[in-house]
Amino acid sequence: xxxxxxxxxxSTWGWDDQIAKGDTGEEWDGVRNYQARNFMREMKLxxxxxxxxxxxxxxxxxxxxxxxxxxxxxxxxxxxxxxxDIKAVCPVKTPVTLDQIKSDERLSDMVLVxxxxxxxxxxxxxxxAVICDMAGVIL
Numbered sequence: 001x002x003x004x005x006x007x008x009x010x011s012t013w014g015w016d017d018q019i020a021k022g023d024t025g026e027e028w029d030g031v032r033n034y035q036a037r038n039f040m041r042e043m044k045l046x047x048x049x050x051x052x053x054x055x056x057x058x059x060x061x062x063x064x065x066x067x068x069x070x071x072x073x074x075x076x077x078x079x080x081x082x083x084x085d086i087k088a089v090c091p092v093k094t095p096v097t098l099d100q101i102k103s104d105e106r107l108s109d110m111v112l113v114x115x116x117x118x119x120x121x122x123x124x125x126x127x128x129a130v131i132c133d134m135a136g137v138i139l
Contacts, residue, residue, distance in 0.1 A: 003123040004039065004049035005112060006064060006086065015051055015061045018088045025067040025087030028120070029075040036120035040084045041070045048139070049086065050123065050131065052112075059095040060131060063139065064088055093136030106130050 006028060008014065018026065031037055043066045051062035068085035075081075098116070101107050107130060111121040123131075132139060 002042070002044070002047045003125065003128040004043065004047060004066075005052055005060075005121050005123050006049050007052045007054045007119045007121075009055050010053045010057060011055070014053065015088070015091065018051060018062065018064065018086070019091075021087065023067070023087055025085045027068075027074060027083050027085050029073045029083045031073070031083060031119055032081065033119060036118055037080075037082055039120050039122060040082060043069060043084050045069060048089065048128075051086075051088070057095075058098040060092060060101075060135060061095050062088060062091045063137060089139075090137065094134070096131055096134045100134065101131070104130065104134075 028040065031040070045066055047066040049064045050060045051064050052060050064086040066084050067087045070082045070084055072079065073081040073083040098112070101110060102113055107113060107127055110127050111118060
């Protein structure tokens with residue numbers, strides 16, 4: 001299993017929206033960055049990810065799972081763009097803020113710290129474990 005982070009503006013698509021989709025999940029559409037798209041192409045069914053609210057909150061608020069591998073993004077006719085579908089697994093007990101992540105030396109190499117603008121990014125097994133512990137999540 002691999003781990004990922006999905007960034008979303010809560011005013012556009014928030015954690016509550018993701019939960020409302022249930023087990024069918026939702027396309028992670030609208031991504032127009034080649035690196036983020038290529039990461040989605042690497043994702044496999046059952047991979048897990050952090051759901052991150054960007055903008056004001058800047059915090060990990062939930063855990064998601066890949067429920068459909070990369071396919072054409074239905075929000076465009078351009079065949080270059082693909083997306084995965086994700087479903088909510090559980091909220092985190094304690095949201096983990098960007099400031100907390102940046103201040104933890106164990107997370108200093110995390111993509112979120114090094115390239116905070118990338119909307120879909122990998123998370124290492126070690127980073128996953130550290131953040132799950134900070135968030136009070138046992139999976």
